[in-house]
Amino acid sequence: MTAPIGLGLGVVVGYLLVALTIGLVAYRLTETTAEDYYLANRSIGTVVLLFTTFATLLSAFTFFGGPNLAYAAGPEWLIVMGTLDGVLFAVLWYVVGYKQWLIGDRHGYVTLGEMLGDRFGSPGLRALVAGVSLLWLFPYVMLQQMGAGEALVGLTGGAVPYWGGAALITAFMIAYVTLAGLRGVAWTDTIQGLFMLSVVWVAAAWVVSAVGGVGAATGSMVAARPEFASFGGGVYTPGFIVSTAITIAFGVTMFPQINQRFFVAESGMVFKRSFALWPVLVLLLFVPAFLLGAWAVGMPVDVPEGANVLPVVLNAYTPTWFAALVIAGAMAAMMSSSDSMLLSGSSYFTRDLYRPFVAPDASERREAWVARTGVVAFATLAFLASLLRPGTLIQVGDTAFSGFALLSLPTLCALYWDRTTRDGMAVGIAVPQAIYLLVVLSSVLPVVPTLPRTISVAGSGGWDVALGLMVLSAVLTVGVSLLTAPTAESDASRFAVAGD
Amino acid sequence: MRVRRDLVWIPVFAALVAFAVPWPLWGVDRVVAGLPAWIWWHVGWLVLCSAAFRLFVRSGAWERGMGLDSPGGAGGTDASAGRGDRR
Numbered sequence: 259m260t261a262p263i264g265l266g267l268g269v270v271v272g273y274l275l276v277a278l279t280i281g282l283v284a285y286r287l288t289e290t291t292a293e294d295y296y297l298a299n300r301s302i303g304t305v306v307l308l309f310t311t312f313a314t315l316l317s318a319f320t321f322f323g324g325p326n327l328a329y330a331a332g333p334e335w336l337i338v339m340g341t342l343d344g345v346l347f348a349v350l351w352y353v354v355g356y357k358q359w360l361i362g363d364r365h366g367y368v369t370l371g372e373m374l375g376d377r378f379g380s381p382g383l384r385a386l387v388a389g390v391s392l393l394w395l396f397p398y399v400m401l402q403q404m405g406a407g408e409a410l411v412g413l414t415g416g417a418v419p420y421w422g423g424a425a426l427i428t429a430f431m432i433a434y435v436t437l438a439g440l441r442g443v444a445w446t447d448t449i450q451g452l453f454m455l456s457v458v459w460v461a462a463a464w465v466v467s468a469v470g471g472v473g474a475a476t477g478s479m480v481a482a483r484p485e486f487a488s489f490g491g492g493v494y495t496p497g498f499i500v501s502t503a504i505t506i507a508f509g510v511t512m513f514p515q516i517n518q519r520f521f522v523a524e525s526g527m528v529f530k531r532s533f534a535l536w537p538v539l540v541l542l543l544f545v546p547a548f549l550l551g552a553w554a555v556g557m558p559v560d561v562p563e564g565a566n567v568l569p570v571v572l573n574a575y576t577p578t579w580f581a582a583l584v585i586a587g588a589m590a591a592m593m594s595s596s597d598s599m600l601l602s603g604s605s606y607f608t609r610d611l612y613r614p615f616v617a618p619d620a621s622e623r624r625e626a627w628v629a630r631t632g633v634v635a636f637a638t639l640a641f642l643a644s645l646l647r648p649g650t651l652i653q654v655g656d657t658a659f660s661g662f663a664l665l666s667l668p669t670l671c672a673l674y675w676d677r678t679t680r681d682g683m684a685v686g687i688a689v690p691q692a693i694y695l696l697v698v699l700s701s702v703l704p705v706v707p708t709l710p711r712t713i714s715v716a717g718s719g720g721w722d723v724a725l726g727l728m729v730l731s732a733v734l735t736v737g738v739s740l741l742t743a744p745t746a747e748s749d750a751s752r753f754a755v756a757g758d
Numbered sequence: 759m760r761v762r763r764d765l766v767w768i769p770v771f772a773a774l775v776a777f778a779v780p781w782p783l784w785g786v787d788r789v790v791a792g793l794p795a796w797i798w799w800h801v802g803w804l805v806l807c808s809a810a811f812r813l814f815v816r817s818g819a820w821e822r823g824m825g826l827d828s829p830g831g832a833g834g835t836d837a838s839a840g841r842g843d844r845r
Binding site: 333336337340341344345346348349352356357360471472473475476477480484485486487488489490491499500503526530531533534535536537538540541545549754755 | 780786787791792794797800807808812823825
């Protein structure tokens with residue numbers, strides 16, 4: 259048993275080293291300016307933008323959480339993720355992303371907080387957006403570490419402990435982000451994205467041929483769990499499907515590492531091409547990954563409690579080296595998400611909090627040093643928190659997404675409605691965030707009574723409370739804006755894209 | 759000069775998002791060509807979305823929707839050269 263474990267680990271570590279080499283090459287090409295470090299000088303083309311967004315978006319949540327949920331509750335997760343990522347996010351990509359790109363390109367913005375803060379002439383608003391973003395980034399970085407820990411436990415049959423995997427990815431992320439800027443991240447993302455797509459299809463082909471074809475795989479799945487064939491039912495209530503799809507899709511657009519991707523495109527054409535190719539790309543990855551999870555219920559495999567289903571299936575039907583390669587692919591997905599997260603987090607921290615409030619006249623060198631120290635501290639704290647395993651991958655991910663989703667409607671107001679005021683933005687962001695934080699904390703802190711995370715509506719299942727808070731954020735932003743006058747410092751023309 | 763025809767994209771996008779969930783197949787458990795029928799709906803729908811997005815881009819409505827009017831209106835993807843493209 260030792261040899262295959264060594265082989266598996268060897269593949270994963272070898273893969274990490276290849277990624278690190280790419281990062282080093284990019285590092286040599288990166289200038290010392292913030293715009294180049296964080297945005298690769300806004301020079302990203304279609305293929306790289308597509309894959310860097312793709313690989314950044316797809317993380318432990320997709321790769322392990324998705325198949326696990328399909329295994330436990332049925333393949334409908336494919337629809338939830340397909341709807342939110344493939345369609346709704348694509349539409350938001352146009353509505354939020356393209357406008358943001360046009361504005362960012364004009365004024366040289368690097369972060370969302372900077373863009374909104376400048377529009378409303380309010381450093382406070384800038385800090386609020388950055389603070390909220392960093393707050394929700396934390397559980398999501400943690401999620402990647404949890405995923406990596408579980409991945410290596412699955413791959414090595416427990417020889418590498420959970421904390422070992424989480425520590426490995428933490429060390430790698432820190433090394434990577436402190437060295438390479440966005441250029442390195444985007445390049446490795448492209449390779450990782452292509453790699454993930456290929457291995458998942460080979461994995462599906464391998465497993466399907468071993469069990470006797472797609473029909474046979476579905477047949478055994480339906481024999482084991484008849485309800486898996488029909489759409490809906492179980493956890494998949496209309497309330498769950500709609501809430502999850504909306505909160506995640508809107509959350510994704512406000513996710514620092516995705517939102518910053520809106521600033522990096524080389525031209526408008528890059529956006530247009532990426533937008534049209536996006537749904538097909540999403541389809542190509544999710545169908546095989548989630549179906550493997552669902553088919554597993556009909557396979558004679560034993561998935562231990564708390565383990566991830568994908569590695570178990572691969573270990574049963576494919577050679578160790580290939581299973582290791584897929585796990586390496588999944589680790590790649592996690593890394594490409596978490597290195598981007600840390601990079602974005604560090605730009606939010608230094609540009610929106612450190613420079614305006616702590617050291618306005620800090621040198622570039624000092625700022626770079628602070629950014630890197632911040633990355634180390636953030637990743638280490640998230641690692642320590644991941645050791646506590648405060649929920650499943652899906653739960654942790656969903657909590658973070660909803661937190662981000664609450665930023666989206668005030669941002670949309672600011673982008674499209676000139677009458678939006680600074681106070682409207684501040685109230686529209688702060689109040690729903692405070693309520694949501696209370697709801698989340700109440701489930702972990704024993705001192706406060708637990709507030710419900712979902713509210714059931716007759717016959718349609720539970721609706722995520724975040725959905726209601728999103729509506730509240732829009733109502734507050736619009737309402738308070740109408741009641742207050744624009745401040746002297748705010749300037750709606752900063753968000754105008756036509757004319758000069 | 760916003761082209762009124764562009765407004766048709768709003769209901770089109772709404773329908774694309776709404777029916778990305780195969781509501782008409784709720785509870786249907788027929789297996790077709792090895793996969794549940796609703797999975798085929800999903801596959802077909804995302805391909806349809808991709809095609810619709812492409813049409814949207816080509817129509818020039820993308821630029822007009824952002825207020826970046828180009829002379830002649832439906833200037834197709836070249837409209838971006840007017841304002842949207844950096845280089």
